[in-house]
Amino acid sequence: MRLLRSTTEGFDEAVADVLAGAIAERPGAVLLLATGNTPIGGFRVLARRAAEGAVDVSAVRVVQLDEYVGVPDDDRRSLYGWLEREFLAPLGIPAERVTRFDVAAPEDVASSCRAVDAAIAGLGGVDLALLGVGPNGHLGFNEPPSPADAPTREVPLAPASIVSNAVYWGGEDQVPRTAVTVGMAPILAARQIALVVRGAHKRAILRQTLEGPETADVPASLVRRAARLTVVADGAALGDD
Numbered sequence: 001m002r003l004l005r006s007t008t009e010g011f012d013e014a015v016a017d018v019l020a021g022a023i024a025e026r027p028g029a030v031l032l033l034a035t036g037n038t039p040i041g042g043f044r045v046l047a048r049r050a051a052e053g054a055v056d057v058s059a060v061r062v063v064q065l066d067e068y069v070g071v072p073d074d075d076r077r078s079l080y081g082w083l084e085r086e087f088l089a090p091l092g093i094p095a096e097r098v099t100r101f102d103v104a105a106p107e108d109v110a111s112s113c114r115a116v117d118a119a120i121a122g123l124g125g126v127d128l129a130l131l132g133v134g135p136n137g138h139l140g141f142n143e144p145p146s147p148a149d150a151p152t153r154e155v156p157l158a159p160a161s162i163v164s165n166a167v168y169w170g171g172e173d174q175v176p177r178t179a180v181t182v183g184m185a186p187i188l189a190a191r192q193i194a195l196v197v198r199g200a201h202k203r204a205i206l207r208q209t210l211e212g213p214e215t216a217d218v219p220a221s222l223v224r225r226a227a228r229l230t231v232v233a234d235g236a237a238l239g240d241d
């Protein structure tokens with residue numbers, strides 16, 4: 001494991017460094033990307049570097065990690081909408097280089113999960129999975145318990161995820177009850193996993209992830225099996241005082 005210990009101020013640059021490193025290693029890199037608060041600043045730094053000509057994203061491919069079921073495309077709260085606003089549009093990555101879930105209609109869920117897995121295989125696998133960790137140890141929407149062989153699938157949201165997402169939906173009762181997620185198996189097959197973790201509220205789960213038992217009850221702990229693991233964490237998450 002490579003631990004990139006950052007200051008709070010340096011965190012976004014460190015996240016961008018990991019993304020830029022994967023793109024430098026392979027210009028057509030396949031990136032499996034989490035949404036959420038943790039990577040957003042790093043995405044902005046990467047977009048700035050690309051605009052300055054320091055990073056070339058013209059061949060990069062992107063795979064969506066997870067999505068709520070039944071949320072239409074044009075709903076700002078869809079995770080694809082977020083990815084488009086915060087990553088794809090600023091970097092000028094066109095739809096034809098993006099693999100996404102198409103689950104606005106619930107009857108499309110199973111075939112969409114199969115299509116995403118087939119697309120990952122067709123791309124030759126994932127070069128870099130950039131993942132955040134939920135307070136309950138989820139990766140994407142692989143809620144606990146999610147074993148290492150969990151496939152890409154529909155999952156009920158854990159109560160903890162409903163609570164933490166309520167702020168985006170205007171109340172817990174508004175949060176969609178199910179989501180789709182790239183499974184633990186395709187995540188763990190990535191050639192590199194980068195776990196990005198910031199803030200004192202993630203301290204306990206980061207410790208469990210890195211030092212506790214490797215268990216389906218803390219899906220993030222299973223990343224220790226990855227071929228190549230990079231952890232980007234700030235001092236608050238690492239418990240430095």
Ligand code: F6R
Nearest residue numbers: 034035036037038132133134140
């Ligand atoms: C979202 C995703 C989630 C988040 C996790 C942490 O696409 O994959 O697993 O990474 O919930 O979210 P933040 O970064 O907002 O704390």
